[in-house]
Amino acid sequence: xxxxxxxTEAKTKMLKISLEKTGLLFEKLSAAGKLYIPVxxxxxxxxxxxxxKAGEANKFEMKMSSAHNTVKSAKDVFFPxxxxxxxxxxxxxxxxxxxxxxxLNNSNNSNNSDVARADNSAQNEKTANNIILFGVRACDxxxxxxxxxxxxxxxxxxxxxxxxxxxxxxxxxxxxxxETCFCTSFGIDPSCPEGDxxxxxxxxxxxxxxxxxxxxxxxxxLSDMSDxxxxxxxxxxxDPESVASxxxxxxxxxxxxxxxxxxxxxxxxxxxxxxxxxxxxxELSATCxxxxxxxxxxxxCQCYDIKDFDTGESVVRYRCxxxxxxxDFTKMSAGQPRLTRLERFRQRFMHKxxxxxxxxxxxxxxxxxxxxxxxxxxxxNIVKVMKKLGGGAGD
Amino acid sequence: MQRxxxxxxxxxxxxxxxxxxxxxxxAWRRGEFSSDxxxxxxxxxESVEKELVRNFFCGANLSKYLISETEKTExxxxxxxxxxxxxxxxxxxxxxxxxxEKVYAVAVGCDGTADIGKLKRKCGALSDIKRRGDKIxxxxxxxxxxxxxxxxxxxANGAERVFDLEDVLSERCLSCNLKNRADCDEIISDGGxxxxxxxxxxxxxxxxxxxxxxxxxxxxxxxxxxxxNACRDVCPACTCEKCVFSNPSSGVENKAAANxxxxxxxxxxxxxxxxGRCTDCGECSRVCPQSIPLHLLNRKLIKDINIxxxxxxxxxxxxxxxxxxxWTENDADPSEVAELLERSRSx
Amino acid sequence: xxxxxxNGYRPKIAAFCCNWCSYAGADLAGGNRLSYxxxxxxxxxxxxxxxxxxxxxxxxxxxxxxxxxxxxHPGDCHYTSGNYHTRRRMSLLFSFLDYLGIERxxxxxxxxxxxxxxxxxxxxxxxVSEISKLGENRRLEDVRCKEQTETRLSExx
Numbered sequence: 001x002x003x004x005x006x007x008t009e010a011k012t013k014m015l016k017i018s019l020e021k022t023g024l025l026f027e028k029l030s031a032a033g034k035l036y037i038p039v040x041x042x043x044x045x046x047x048x049x050x051x052x053k054a055g056e057a058n059k060f061e062m063k064m065s066s067a068h069n070t071v072k073s074a075k076d077v078f079f080p081x082x083x084x085x086x087x088x089x090x091x092x093x094x095x096x097x098x099x100x101x102x103x104l105n106n107s108n109n110s111n112n113s114d115v116a117r118a119d120n121s122a123q124n125e126k127t128a129n130n131i132i133l134f135g136v137r138a139c140d141x142x143x144x145x146x147x148x149x150x151x152x153x154x155x156x157x158x159x160x161x162x163x164x165x166x167x168x169x170x171x172x173x174x175x176x177x178x179e180t181c182f183c184t185s186f187g188i189d190p191s192c193p194e195g196d197x198x199x200x201x202x203x204x205x206x207x208x209x210x211x212x213x214x215x216x217x218x219x220x221x222l223s224d225m226s227d228x229x230x231x232x233x234x235x236x237x238x239d240p241e242s243v244a245s246x247x248x249x250x251x252x253x254x255x256x257x258x259x260x261x262x263x264x265x266x267x268x269x270x271x272x273x274x275x276x277x278x279x280x281x282x283e284l285s286a287t288c289x290x291x292x293x294x295x296x297x298x299x300x301c302q303c304y305d306i307k308d309f310d311t312g313e314s315v316v317r318y319r320c321x322x323x324x325x326x327x328d329f330t331k332m333s334a335g336q337p338r339l340t341r342l343e344r345f346r347q348r349f350m351h352k353x354x355x356x357x358x359x360x361x362x363x364x365x366x367x368x369x370x371x372x373x374x375x376x377x378x379x380x381n382i383v384k385v386m387k388k389l390g391g392g393a394g395d
Numbered sequence: 396m397q398r399x400x401x402x403x404x405x406x407x408x409x410x411x412x413x414x415x416x417x418x419x420x421x422a423w424r425r426g427e428f429s430s431d432x433x434x435x436x437x438x439x440x441e442s443v444e445k446e447l448v449r450n451f452f453c454g455a456n457l458s459k460y461l462i463s464e465t466e467k468t469e470x471x472x473x474x475x476x477x478x479x480x481x482x483x484x485x486x487x488x489x490x491x492x493x494x495x496e497k498v499y500a501v502a503v504g505c506d507g508t509a510d511i512g513k514l515k516r517k518c519g520a521l522s523d524i525k526r527r528g529d530k531i532x533x534x535x536x537x538x539x540x541x542x543x544x545x546x547x548x549x550x551a552n553g554a555e556r557v558f559d560l561e562d563v564l565s566e567r568c569l570s571c572n573l574k575n576r577a578d579c580d581e582i583i584s585d586g587g588x589x590x591x592x593x594x595x596x597x598x599x600x601x602x603x604x605x606x607x608x609x610x611x612x613x614x615x616x617x618x619x620x621x622x623x624n625a626c627r628d629v630c631p632a633c634t635c636e637k638c639v640f641s642n643p644s645s646g647v648e649n650k651a652a653a654n655x656x657x658x659x660x661x662x663x664x665x666x667x668x669x670x671g672r673c674t675d676c677g678e679c680s681r682v683c684p685q686s687i688p689l690h691l692l693n694r695k696l697i698k699d700i701n702i703x704x705x706x707x708x709x710x711x712x713x714x715x716x717x718x719x720x721x722w723t724e725n726d727a728d729p730s731e732v733a734e735l736l737e738r739s740r741s742x
Numbered sequence: 743x744x745x746x747x748x749n750g751y752r753p754k755i756a757a758f759c760c761n762w763c764s765y766a767g768a769d770l771a772g773g774n775r776l777s778y779x780x781x782x783x784x785x786x787x788x789x790x791x792x793x794x795x796x797x798x799x800x801x802x803x804x805x806x807x808x809x810x811x812x813x814x815h816p817g818d819c820h821y822t823s824g825n826y827h828t829r830r831r832m833s834l835l836f837s838f839l840d841y842l843g844i845e846r847x848x849x850x851x852x853x854x855x856x857x858x859x860x861x862x863x864x865x866x867x868x869x870v871s872e873i874s875k876l877g878e879n880r881r882l883e884d885v886r887c888k889e890q891t892e893t894r895l896s897e898x899x
Contacts, residue, residue, distance in 0.1 A: 043619055043686035044516070071684060072621065081621065082653045178520045179428055179536055253537060258428055258522065286436040287460065289628040293684045296621045305650055311887045312804055320651035323623075328641050374515075377625045377682030378455060379426055379433040601841065610843025610881050639796070647796055656884035659842065660799050667795050670834060695841045699834055719834075722826035724816065729851040732833040733840070 014235045014243075015208045015219070022064060022206065024231050026050050026134070028222055033130025033168070036077060038065040045070045047077065047133070069137055069178065069369060073299030075147060077133060078163045081296075082320040085159075085306070089314040100316070101159055130218070131167040137174045138193035139183040139369040143299035144169070146356075146365045150302045168218045170208075171195030175250050180370030182259040182383065188367060191250035202246045207239065208232075259370075262383055266390040267353040268362055275354065276346070280388050285345035287378050292323030294372035294381070295348070300365045303329070324348050349385045401449040403583055407501060408447065408473055409440045417473040417499050421460055423453040429524050430511050436464060449475075451526050454508045454565065456676050458483040459631040465497040472498050477505040478587035479567065481577035482674035482710025483631035489713045490672075492634055502575040504584035507560070507568035512686060514563050518556050531558045561591055566690065567677030570594035576711055594675075598694050602740060617658040619685040622651050626679035626689050632669040632709075639664070666692040671700060671717035674710035702739045703727055753873040755782045755808045756801035757866070760790045762820040763855045764812030770859030778866035782810075789813070790851070791824035795835050798849065803884040808848045808873035812862070815853040825853070844882050847872055 017025055029035045035050040045065035084100035144164075151160035171193035177183075183190055192198065196215030200207050210216050222228055254260060266274075295301045305322040308315050322329055324347050330337060338344045356365035366382055373381045404422065411417045424435030425448040434455040437443045458480050464472045476484055481502065488495055509531070515521065520536040533556050561569065572590040575582070601609055627633045627640075639645040640661060652658040666673075666689075675697060679689040700707055704718040704726070727735055759765040765786050771778065787793060790813025801809045811832060813825040832851045840846040850869060854862045 041619075043684075044512075082651045176519065177536075178515075179522060257536070283436070283438075287434045287455075289625065291623050291625040291628040291682075293621075293623040293625045293682075296623045297684055307650070309653065309886060311884075316886055318653060320649075320653065322650055326624075326641070326650070328643075373431075375623075375684035377629050377678075379431050383427060384433075606840070606843050606845060608843070609841060613842045645796075646800065654885060656803055656882065659882065660803070663799065663839070663842065664796055667835060667838065692838075696834060696838060699837050703833060704830065719827075719830060722823060722830055724826075726826065726829050727833060729829060729833045729836055732837055733846060736837060 013210045015232050016205045016235050017232055018205055021231050028225055029132050032221055033132045035132045037134045038070050040065045043071055046072060047074045064135055072297050073140055074133055074136055075299050078160050082318055084316055084318045086317045087314050133167055134170040135172045136169055138188050138190045139367040140299050141171045141194045142188050142367045146300040147302055149360050168214050169195040170197045170199055173200035173250055177254060177257055178370055179258055180373035181257055182262045183368035184254050184260050185262045185264055186364055186368045190254050191247040200243055200246055207243050259383055262386055263390055269358040271354050275389050278389060281342050281346050284385055284388060285342045288341060288345050288380055289377055290325050290341055292325050293375045295323035295325060296321060297371040297375045299369055349382060404449050404475060405443055405447050408443045411473055412440050416471055418470045419464055419468050419472045421457045421472060421474040422447050451509050454681055456480050456483055456631060456678050458487055461493045461498060465493045474498060475501050475503045476577055477503055478573040478575045479676050481575045483676055484577045485713050486672060486674055486710040500577055500579040502579040502582040502585050504586035507564045507588050509563050510565040529560045531560055531563050595698050597691055598698055616687045617662060619687060620658050625682045627665060629678045629682045632672040670696040671719035672709055702736060752781050753807040754805050755870060756806040757782050757784045758787050758793045758811045759784050760813040761786055761788050763814035766856035767854040767858050767862040771863040774859050776859055776863035778863040779870045781870055782866050789821055789824035790828040802879060802882045804887055807879040810850045810869055812852050812854045815855055845876055847876055
């Protein structure tokens with residue numbers, strides 16, 4: 001939300017960097033904070049901590065993914081899949097309670113549950129104050145707004161907030177959408193993403209536009225570094241035009257996507273009655289496996305469970321992602337509220353398209369990133385739901 | 396084009412529904428684009444005619460749906476079984492998971508299915524994919540040349556790329572030489588594929604690594620796991636009503652892997668629970684959003700079973716007994732097993 | 743107690759013993775004053791076949807460096823065929839864990855009858871010394887379960 005407020009005040013200020021030098025820039029950025037970039041891997045692209053080193057002839061061990069959106073979103077930088085909250089230990093007649101969130105305040109005696117894992121899931125941050133997320137697509141930037149609504153509204157989630165506030169987002173205009181993308185349906189402009197620093201790349205350069213104070217602060221701290229002037233250049237006279245033409249090109253590309261026509265018009269606040277009892281749910285949910293693939297790759301899904309783990313000598317209370325598709329989701333002593341697969345399936349989509357906008361000024365909790373379309377084992381997804389229900393089946 | 400074309404399937408489905416034999420049809424349903432095929436339950440002839448599809452992208456194994464679908468009707472459920480599905484069908488039947496009387500099984504041929512992940516990694520965003528004989532023609536939305544490394548796309552819209560079938564075929568189809576083994580009510584075709592690669596090749600490659608390398612390899616694979624449970628939920632051998640991993644009183648229940656131990660434990664226990672029952676249908680690897688080669692776990696167990704207790708193919712018949720439910724007096728002792736397996740490797 | 747320490751390290755061993763043979767074998771070893779390291783923690787099970795692979799993994803999770811399953815000799819099972827099932831099951835499990843890069847030497851199945859007190863002690867001595875050589879189980883550990891022990895040990899030192 002900080003980025004929202006300050007956006008308007010920030011002066012339009014542009015810089016550029018030649019593409020071959022991005023590795024050098026990453027080196028500088030990683031000195032200013034923990035840097036995450038999308039990199040290609042065996043399972044497709046994912047956000048990874050940058051640990052490449054500048055080597056011979058501008059070859060870098062770790063390259064930014066040139067291709068598509070990441071398989072998982074970047075949400076686990078703020079909201080890791082599992083996170084220790086506190087630890088209880090019985091000592092004689094006393095119970096000792098330790099706050100496992102120490103590391104959020106940069107203290108040195110954090111409780112480290114698994115060193116290897118913590119390192120790539122943004123846990124146990126000690127050395128660097130900042131987290132820098134580089135190359136976030138427009139859809140994902142929008143998804144942070146959805147997450148902020150949930151976690152930063154009262155009662156505020158301090159774990160999320162601590163990480164969120166320290167994070168500087170370098171967004172990247174999306175020149176490589178997938179056939180599964182439909183962000184434009186949610187009014188997102190892939191060519192002009194929000195974020196603290198908004199970037200756009202053409203064949204030769206990446207252009208930076210500083211959009212918030214946070215971004216401004218980081219960029220000016222960079223400019224204090226030595227030989228940064230060799231890397232970051234000011235823009236020339238012809239550059240604004242090439243940026244504009246690149247933006248037009250990206251927009252054109254987005255318009256041609258097969259799913260660009262999906263309409264959110266029929267959904268939103270106040271439509272519960274129209275869809276809740278629709279007979280279409282039966283057919284839509286018939287082959288859903290009830291796995292959590294869609295929820296876990298989703299950039300806006302934010303449900304979690306809190307559990308206790310008995311280590312033998314103490315108890316660790318931790319939280320982990322949960323999925324409304326699971327049969328034991330929000331299970332209580334009296335059982336679970338949604339007994340059938342149909343009810344659970346309906347909940348997920350109704351929440352994204354109806355309940356969330358109802359409570360959040362019309363903001364949908366789907367950003368059209370297309371991840372669930374790509375990951376679903378049975379290819380049953382939100383687009384099919386929207387087309388079926390929006391196409392009149394609901395009336 | 397598949398060996399059994401779509402029209403033959405539609406004709407059979409429609410006439411069986413009109414004759415009142417079946418009122419539910421388990422088949423594949425068309426989606427938004429050619430690669431977007433879902434398993435589907437059809438309840439009227441109109442949607443069968445409009446939406447049923449049979450092509451290179453019909454990956455889903457439909458057998459597991461019989462457990463729930465046969466409960467929903469008084470008549471029969473029509474199911475189309477490819478050669479590999481017939482093994483899962485038999486397996487479920489031998490475990491009494493559904494009532495055979497309520498199923499009308501039709502054998503259909505198969506020419507293999509695509510690994511969509513492979514295709515996407517090769518050509519980025521796809522607008523259309525066609526199959527012409529042994530060639531696959533993929534039409535990209537735009538050209539991304541990963542070979543040129545930098546993100547420089549040519550604006551050549553609709554660029555076509557041609558692949559050899561074997562380059563984009565799913566892993567399970569490459570080593571498939573299965574024939575339909577189910578006792579079907581009707582056979583449209585029982586043609587299958589001929590194997591082009593050896594089934595245990597990858598397993599052997601891993602076995603030949605050092606213990607350290609194997610550990611690193613699997614650590615890397617498991618660390619990507621997001622515990623979405625897709626592998627478990629799609630698996631036709633995983634049919635427990637309550638899985639140990641979602642049963643709070645089992646002592647191992649968890650919703651997400653808190654550390655490397657829990658990541659490994661889930662996959663070790665899952666593979667072991669389906670040992671001797673897994674038909675090697677490959678669904679687990681197909682559905683994994685993180686592309687973990689889970690079939691290599693099951694294949695290791697299958698390979699060991701074959702060597703130690705004799706050739707066994709789960710799902711070959713309904714009456715077979717799993718090697719883990721039986722024994723002989725002369726079975727190898729656990730202390731000799733390592734050596735025995737080693738010897739069979741060097742052969 | 744025999745000293746099996748190497749550089750101050752003492753392994754933790756979980757021994758699942760069948761109620762009818764091996765547990766009695768352990769008893770006999772004690773009765774005959776045959777010593778085996780106290781690092782071996784015996785868990786009595788009705789039959790070696792009762793040992794679910796989950797038990798083996800849970801033992802490792804809770805800090806075991808080695809797991810040994812002891813049952814009646816094949817053919818002598820109190821329930822006729824339990825140990826035959828153990829034999830197949832554990833053969834596959836150990837080979838499978840080895841495939842994942844977990845040291846095979848950490849797991850063992852031994853047949854010990856009620857009259858073999860000496861064998862029980864010998865097997866345990868041998869297993870403990872082998873695990874001592876291997877060192878701590880790092881590849882299949884749950885760090886959460888180890889932290890406390892480590893802090894306590896360092897306090898003691």
